[in-house]
Amino acid sequence: MDETSVPTTLPDDDASETTSGGDGKSSDFIEAFQWRADDNMVALRFRSGVVRGFSGDALHAIHAKDFAMVEVYPWRRSVFFKTTRGDGFSSRFGSRFNSSPLRDRPVVYLDQNQWSTLSKSVHAPWRVQSDDELKAAWRLIGLASSGRVVLPLSAAHLGETGSFGNDEGRYELAVAILSCSGGWQMRDPLQVRAAEFRQVLARSSGKPAALVPDVFTLEPYAALDPATREGSSPRKDHAELPAEWTYAYTASLSSMVYASMMLDQQATPRGDxxxxxxxxxxxxxxxxxxxxxxxxxxxxxxxxxxxxxxxxxxxxxxxxxxxxxxxxxxxxxxxxxxxxxxxxxxxxxxxxxxxxxxxxxxxxxxxxxxxxxxxxxxxxxxxxxxxxxxxxxxxxxxxxxxxxxxxxxxxxxxxxxxxxxx
Incomplete structure (x- = not known):
């Protein structure tokens, strides 16, 4: 397929699957790119049905071992994961121009024990402490799944879930967090504090003060501190992908890193x-x-x-x-x-x-x-x-x-x- 048929830009806001480009040849546009464990290939799938593949090692296989399939829909700004155990969940991402499209939706931050209640309500409802809490958990899951509230994950959730010693419980908790957060994160608190300090100090001396970046965001790797982020993010763009699709690719990798941190069967030791x-x-x-x-x-x-x-x-x-x-x-x-x-x-x-x-x-x-x-x-x-x-x-x-x-x-x-x- 001629590379000129690949769209050169993505819409700034969410677009439906039927969006087409300026030349009107919507069937020639990329619909998704997909990685499957059974053939270790990354494939670009066009709406015409044509599939073009390239080496799967570009997807950072170290983070893909817990998945049977990862499929990214750039036009929908979403990535779908299917685990090796058959569970599926989706993660959203923003655009290069708007990485935090909250649209006035309420943000509800849950401590780890509350995420545990959500997980139990799905996998072991008899373990939830009361009928009121069980009904509330189901209701909150429904609100998050329908996009009416935002339930962000944080690095604390990643760390505490990854260090959980019960393999089955960790898997169930991880799937619950990844499903309900849907790609939303709370920015690393150290980075929030650094931005706040810069802002108040600059204002105190009459200097220009940059805004604190969005604390709740879909920005890739926002939940991680810079050192961890540097070690997890891709170090170079891949020539096989159109340059304008790099953000979507990076966002999918970010979601994969979070998932692999929590789903890894080897528990992550906690810091001393x-x-x-x-x-x-x-x-x-x-x-x-x-x-x-x-x-x-x-x-x-x-x-x-x-x-x-x-x-x-x-x-x-x-x-x-x-x-x-x-x-x-x-x-x-x-x-x-x-x-x-x-x-x-x-x-x-x-x-x-x-x-x-x-x-x-x-x-x-x-x-x-x-x-x-x-x-x-x-x-x-x-x-x-x-x-x-x-x-x-x-x-x-x-x-x-x-x-x-x-x-x-x-x-x-x-x-x-x-x-x-x-």
Whole structure:
């Protein structure tokens, strides 16, 4: 087939399968590209029925071992996966010009325990704690499947699911997350914090301030930190594909990386948080023993501790934003002690961490992950659902900072809230 019949551009917004190009020869346009495990080939399938194949190693076979088939529909902006066990799910992607087409749909961020409830509602409904939660789980799955709400996955979900030791349970949980998230991700919290710091620091000195990138997005690899993203993304474009199709190809690889991280039969070991827990526990214990200090003095001490944790982030953001040392110092002295920094994720995380430090409770390894991701989500999502203890702690910060997010301890609560908003 003559390569001039391949469309040179994709529409900026979602298009139906019947979209045709300027020459009107819709039957000559690429309908999909597909990889199948049985022949290890990547094939371009044209609407005329013609199929043109090339070597399957271009698809990064290391990420394809859990799939029987991967089929990408660029005109629909979707990729369909069929696992080697016969389960199928689809993932959406945006365009180069609009990678986050939310269209005013509510974003609901689920903590890992809530994703587990969704998985159980499909695979083991008798294990769901109540009929109300079971019905709410089914309702939420329906809302996500129909595109009426967005349930983003995050790197925390990728890591916690991948480290799950129960092979069957991990597979079921992974399929539930991949099916319901549909390609939507929460951007890596470290990148959100970096962007927020750059913005508030630039504004403090009257310099141009770039916007914080979309936190909930279909952008390829957005959930991963840059180091992981660099190791997972393709290092070069493939000459066999039209250049204008590279974004769709990259998006499909991104979805495949996420799926393989969770579906891999070998559990991924979790990072060791012992050093962090020990340091925070020691400070919290010391702070609770300072009974001669007022509560306000103990809070200021906790603020200083939190500043020490963020020193590198602030210094890097100041450099990137073009601030001098004196300008950075001026911002620190005039702003860090304020309840609201003009940075939703940073403000909520700092406030919630300080409340927990003042509470002199016991710290555990998953506390940092829970607070880091839930506070970032709470800064930008419409609803956040998590376990009772963490949501109770976060509620104090949300009230104090007047954050617009709605917090929930159960799926039934968030489904009721969504129903009242419609």
């Amino acid at each position: 948080m012992t050093g962090w827990v020990q340091r925070v526990q020691e400070f919290s214990t010391w702070l609770s023993g300072e009974t001669n200090r007022t509560k306000q003095q103990r809070r200021r001490a906790a603020e200083v501790f939190m500043f020490s944790d963020a020193t590198r982030e602030i210094a890097r953001a100041s450099f990137d934003a073009g601030l001098s040392l004196s300008e950075m110092s001026a911002w620190t002295q005039s702003t860090w002690h304020l309840p609201e920094l003009g940075a939703p994720a940073i403000s909520l995380f700092r406030a919630t961490m300080i409340d927990k430090l003042l509470g002199s409770g016991r710290w555990e390894g998953n506390d940092l992950t829970d607070l880091f991701y839930l506070c970032t989500a709470a800064g930008y999502a419409d609803h956040v659902v998590g376990e009772r203890r963490t949501i109770g702690l976060l509620e104090q910060s949300v009230r104090r900072l007047h954050a617009p997010v709605k917090l929930h301890r159960t799926l039934a609560s968030v489904v009721d809230a969504l129903s009242s908003e419609q």
